[in-house]
Amino acid sequence: MGNRIVVPFGPPQHPVLPEPIHLDLVLEDERVVEAVPTIGYVHRGLEKLVEKRDFQDYVFIAERICGICSFTHSVTYCNAIEHIMGIEVPPRAQFIRTIWMEYSRMHSHLLWLGLAADAMGFENLFMNAWRLREEILDDMEATTGGRVIQGSCKVGGIRRDIGDEKLGEMVDHLKKIRPLLEESNRIFTHDQTVRHRMRGGLGTLTKEEAWDLGAVGPTARGSGCDMDVRSSGYSAYGGTRVQTGHPPPHGGLSGSLPRPLGRGARSSRPRRTCGGKDARRPCRRKGEGQSGWRVLCLLRTAPPWRVHALHKGQRQEEHRPPPVRTPTLTNIPPLVKMLAGIDLADVPVVVLTIDPCIGCAER
């Protein structure tokens, strides 16, 4: 047995991570015995802004919790307010929100797949994933005006409509992208380089561990837990064919990589039904306000994450900071578990498999 030493990983500027997180790795020779995460480098304290901003303005602050899954954050916040105030959102707005959420999901997945490829040193695959991501962002920009921060959701509906002609174009575009996504997925599942890098079940989490440690989203699905919050049918997911459940085992890869896999192409499916769904123009309806304290816990899926927002009160004076619970925060304990027992050289790859979004986690 060698001596135990502590190696700081990402102090916090680190080449492999675009965002700052610090891990203290306790090593025994090359093997990680324990990992202690330190966060706080991106903590802005934006929940506290609830006290200063009007709830309609706060939609845009909520959107800036994270610039990757931004649209879902604004939808979640709006859902919370709508729930409290009893506002009904018109169906067309629901469907358009869902379309944008799915677009966010796709661009986020591609971003993640790219970064995961970058972590294992597969530069070409990284570039390819990000090239595909630009195709998704083009439609996003055309319909909302923003590439990563859309600013098109508001309490009671949406701020922009998508014309029927544009919806048709989007469907055609998706049909073109789909084979490209499938090709990219094939490389992730079958390429020799990737398989070799993820050999020996690197960073595997059993189903029981994932459940017990509170893993959510893809991290849990990769371990075999069947949970996908989209299947509850919120927004317009109820009216679409969403393929949920955990991804099927891919090419004998038992490691951590199946988590992000198989989802790029799956994501592109529900949109086709969304796009063709008819509904009337979005409008804002006045709901009946309810007084008194209301607490609600909403489960929403941001591209790869789910957001737990807890809200209180309706009047500005009663507006309290919503503790935003994003999946990265919840997935940190499973990550700590996964890191124990692997080699130092594998740490970057395993860290990237939970799709760490520190901006989300620290708010």
Place this chain on the structure above:
Amino acid sequence: MSYITKSPWIIHYDGSSCNGCDIEVLACLTPLYDLERFGIVNTGNPKHADVFIITGGINELNRPIVKNTYEQMPDPKVVVAVGICATSGGVFRDCYNILGGVDKVIPVDVYVPDARPDPSPSLTASSRPWVFSKRNGQRWQRKGGEIIND
């Protein structure tokens, strides 16, 4: 782009941003915008870097890290503050934990003020140091006229 005579490398640091700017900085380097065609490479090591691209309004914990990274970079060096948060704190300026801009910690040469910088202006900003370099006859000039290096 004939004014580009050198191939500077960039280092990127997320100083408490919302990620929006970070991914757009990275998007500059990927095939559509492809900053790498000018020989601009993202490096993880401050000692190899010429341009420090920083996003976000900087929080208390980040202050020493930003300073440290900046000091480790060899002269001549250029700091690019990407996004409105890096410029002034942006929507987060009222947050208790935000210092409000990169220039509170280190001197900034180029600002790219936008809530969601499109890669195109970021790209221009990243290539701006070369404009500087050409205009000043291979001298790197900073705001306030201080010449860092010949």
Place this chain on the structure above:
Amino acid sequence: MIEQKHTIIEIPVSDLLKKTEEYHTKGHRLVQIGCTNLGDRYEVNYTFTKSWDFESLRLTVNDGDVIPSISGTYWGGAFIYENEIHDLFGLSVTDINVDFQGHLFETKIPAPFKNPPKVTKVPKGGDA
């Protein structure tokens, strides 16, 4: 759409560990622990779920009260939230399995969520 029912059970601090243990035995997973400042007191919610429905245990505590950690039962899920409650709200949580001693979130002002919120209304579209 599947309705996500949310049941809230108010319990005294002394019952927390026992109740948490019960949820763990029943196979629930920990969704979140969240704290809210109500001005004169704090409300701490422990949310559990097995499928779609949530069940929350709610503690009402005052400044200076000590909350026992549930990280003995929920090894993983709990420590991040409990450290967060300590760092942001200034409540003390005892016996956390991974205790950061206030270094999880290092903030400019200690326990920023501790003071009762001062509402300064900003006019719509205006500046602070």
